[in-house]
Amino acid sequence: MAHGPEGAVSFRLWPPVAVGAPLLFGWLATLAWGDPVDLGAWRIPLGWALVVAFVVWNGWSLWLFARHETGLLPGQETRAMIEEGPYRLSRNPLYVGLLALYLGVALLVPTFWGLALFPAAAALILWGAILPEERYLHARFGARYDDYRTRVPRWMGRVRR
Secondary structure, three states: OOEOHHHOEOOOOOHHHHHHHHHHHHHHHHHHHOOOOOOOOOHHHHHHHHHHHHHHHHHHHHHHHHHOOOOOOOOOOOOOOOOOHHHHOOOOHHHHHHHHHHHHHHHHOOOHHHHHOHHHHHHHHHHHHHHHHHHHHHHHHOHHHHHHHHHOOOOOOOOOO
């Protein structure tokens, strides 16, 4: 497995690109062809709720990275395995937050095509970032990460004890 500098994980695709590209293509499709359905006014409060949830959720997650003094950006070394806060509910809370932001922006713009491409964003983040990270964390932390992986879901869901 390829590692970045100092033993850091090497992404196949940088997460903001994995999430941003399908949203951008959806928005461009909306500009070019319009949307086949009107998303209605309900989309505005839901969109803002998702944006606020992203800010709080990802802010908390990023604060934990700083508190544990571990690398966040590509090329930075992972020094600690975080298992508290949002990391008790999801092994990938930053990516869950990015996907919530994606939906929020798609609703606020609005872009039906952006919403339709949401599964592509989730697949790209899985392939481009999550799977390489999981391999790296298994190699870096071994049994401790394997135990964490059996207890905490990849996305969100019921935590196993």
